[in-house]
Amino acid sequence: MSHPNPHLAYRADIDGLRAVAVLSVVIFHAFPAALPGGFVGVDIFFVISGYLISSIIIKALGRGEFSFADFYARRVRRIFPALLLVVSVCLAAGWGTLFPDEYAQLARHSVAGLGFVANFMFWREAGYFDTEAELKPLLHLWSLGIEEQFYIVWPALAVLAWRMRHRLGGILLALAAASLVASVALSAQFPVASYFLPPTRVWELLFGAALAWRLQRYGTIFPAASAWAPSVASVAGLSLIACGLVVIDKERAFPGAWALLPVGGAVLLIAAGPRAAVNRILLSARPVVWLGLISFPLYLWHWPLLSFTRIVHPERATPAVLVAALAAALVLSWATFRWVEQPVRRRGGRRTVAGLVLASVLLAVAGWNIHLRDGLEIRLKDAQAQQASAALRWEERWLESSDCRHLLPANFSGNCLIGDASRPPDAVIIGDSHANHFFWGISEALGRNGGNLLQINEDGCLLLDGMDTRERSGESRGCAPVAQAAFAYAAGAPQVDTIFLAGRWVLGITARQLKDKPGVFSRMHRKPVLLAAPDDPAVGRGEVIATALDDTLRQLTATGKRIVFLDSVPELDFNARECVHWTPNRFVSRIPRPECEVPRAVIEARNEEYRPYLRRVLEKYPQVIVFDPQTAMCDDRACLGRRDGELMYRDDDHLSMAGSRWLGARIVRALPAAPNGDPRPGS
The missing domain is CATH 3.40.50.1110 (SGNH hydrolase)
Known part of the structure; x- marks a missing residue:
């Protein structure tokens, strides 16, 4: 039996859109010159996530069945299994491969990632003395922080708006507009903050949420008589994304107005529906859907594998080696999806959720302990290696002090x-x-x-x-x-x-x-x-x-x-x-x-x-x-x-x-x- 509203049923084409997003990010991380705008795949993910999760919230509100406990339990079952596995493997791999300063940094980032505040940490770290991105195996967790921060605030706001005589649509549009304006205004002047912080990113998730609200309230965006309109929208959406992948690069003031290309493209593709030409022919193709199904674990696995490869053997990180790392990421992602994610999502009850939360706390404590112990220098048995690795550190207290401020103007x-x-x-x-x-x-x-x-x-x-x-x-x-x-x-x-x-x-x-x-x-x-x-x-x-x-x-x-x-x-x-x-x-x-x-x-x-x-x-x-x-x-x-x-x-x-x-x-x-x-x- 077909679903009365095809936008609310499972949509293979959205998994296909996930595949486009993750493939863009993976190619960019491995071969940035080949796809300079590949990092905008994260923005596509934001739209998809905003749309799907908001669809669940709005649908439950409409039936009067929304439960905060159920909502967050679903998030734990969705996010924690793969995240805990990848962070655990990274910490284990770091023990035998990373110098103390690298290991301490990895441990600190693991704690921030597990606490969904990695975006704030990377914002604070970014600067002249910041470690190169490729030396941070968990750098990609910043985007997970943005999403989960949104879902801490958004459900409560949605419930409140729903109780205000269904004014959810107006509130959505107002918040999205304010965030977009802030992003456009601040991305050039404060590029790092605008890239990593929620106020200038949340509009991308809100665009997806607004689309969910519109489709669940009215069933469609296009007039019923315009059979060709969805297909035109799907072609336009794919064209916007393709343009963003080619035109945008790391020198642009991003997100800002440039992010409208991938975000607008993703919105159009989702709005077009599963029967639109691009969605039906390209995004619903079996290999594309399969890649979309493993997109979350693939996003989690690919960057640590590339990063560890470049850290341990930078001179051997040839294109062939990087392709091999991506192949390994695909295998690990499929295995994670098949034997970790699916069993937990299908059969995970309250005890499973509690166990996942407890495991994340224990793993975060272990990571913080590694950080406090300066990356466990005892792992380096060789005295010369200890001395040389210590030379790589430059502590914050070596950068500035308050002891000399009185010599300079008050506003120095x-x-x-x-x-x-x-x-x-x-x-x-x-x-x-x-x-x-x-x-x-x-x-x-x-x-x-x-x-x-x-x-x-x-x-x-x-x-x-x-x-x-x-x-x-x-x-x-x-x-x-x-x-x-x-x-x-x-x-x-x-x-x-x-x-x-x-x-x-x-x-x-x-x-x-x-x-x-x-x-x-x-x-x-x-x-x-x-x-x-x-x-x-x-x-x-x-x-x-x-x-x-x-x-x-x-x-x-x-x-x-x-x-x-x-x-x-x-x-x-x-x-x-x-x-x-x-x-x-x-x-x-x-x-x-x-x-x-x-x-x-x-x-x-x-x-x-x-x-x-x-x-x-x-x-x-x-x-x-x-x-x-x-x-x-x-x-x-x-x-x-x-x-x-x-x-x-x-x-x-x-x-x-x-x-x-x-x-x-x-x-x-x-x-x-x-x-x-x-x-x-x-x-």
Whole structure:
């Protein structure tokens, strides 16, 4: 017997739409260049989820049978079996494959994922020092957090609206419109927050919910006489999704208005109904439906497999290996669906639900214990591996402190650190995150001679006079006020006799990292602009930085203080964790890059991309002391990531604490006398 409303019966075409969504995400994660907009598959999932779950809620409300207990029990049976399995396997695999900092991070992410707040954690973590996405095996759980947060609030709101004389439709549209407006308005200015947080994402689920409300109230969207309209809508929907997959990429302000492509396409395909052309012919095809049926476990499995592959053997992550990882994900997904999901959903009662909840709590406790114990460093039996893996850490307390805030304006928005908070500084280092990685080594070396170093920095900002930095959206990053406060203090404090300028000059001028592929511009970088001519297209990046550096040095040298310019450290074209040797078991051997170096010829070619701009300015100020880290960190053959048995880096361009101390001591030893005649600052 056919269902009186075909939209409320089981629809194979919606499973087919799930297949489109998951396949898009999987291809993007494995081969991002092949499908640059593949990540919008998550937005399609949001629409489907909003539609299906809201259909259940609205249908139950209409019969007067809605139960919160039943609703959340269904969610537990649907989500927890596969989620618990995947998180458990990831923690078990991490024990024998991940370094302590990686394992502690995985454990922290597992707790956030099990608590459905992973999106908030990844939002807080995102930034200049954030670990690369491919090193986070549970990164994909952010989307599950969005969905479950929605379903914590939505049922109660739906019940309340239903009791208000069935005003559910109006409330749905108002909330969806407000969220969409917020998404469009904020995605460019606050891209990370807009991507991860519910207020700018919930409209996608609400579009699905509004469609569910409309179909359950009126039965259809299209006039009964227009037999061709659903098929036209299905073609239009598939076209919008296809356009989104090709046109959207990670450089767009997303979600925002761009998300209307996949969201609108998904809405049209669901609204078209199972008899529409695309839905009937393509989305209801057996192989497509099968893929849709395993889409949830496939979404959960595929990313950890790709991530662990890239973590443990980055040099072996060839297309063939990645395809093999995806094949394994398919097998695991089918097995999870067949032997884990289906039995629980069919026969799971209250005891099963309680057991799943208890298991998730126990697993979260285990994960938190791993996090609190810093990733269980005892797993590394090799002393050298322990020492090298420790070099990969850079703790939050090493970034900033409140002990030096009183030296700066009350509204100061940057970061500061001071070697000895009990006395005023006699040296200041100003810059971006590279000022921070220089600070610790220079501060310790100066401290041994009685000096005291103050750091003033802002991550991602080359701090120069008369220059600001803009986000990709065109919004100011707020670097200029930090620079003004820094130079005002350094120039005006009479006890300060030495000023260090530090920065990742090479990235600021070239807009790419050494590890980037040719033609790819670093997504983390922003555009430097002159405050006097912020919108002059004729002034390129190098000219902007050269002009601002000239103005800065002219003013600083006029103070009579000793000015030290610290050039960029040589970049690696790989992550420093690839230099750590560890063979935890007979199945895993993390020794992918024993040489841990970059050919000198590569570094010299890189120097020619940015140093001419700096050289032209520095030659005008012979009194400025220029220190080139490459003189210490490179020999005639290569620039070395490891010196004197110590790992110099913690990623591809930031020094480790050991590297900071090693290089900082050499910087201080190379300094000539200060203007007051002291052989060392503070001595």
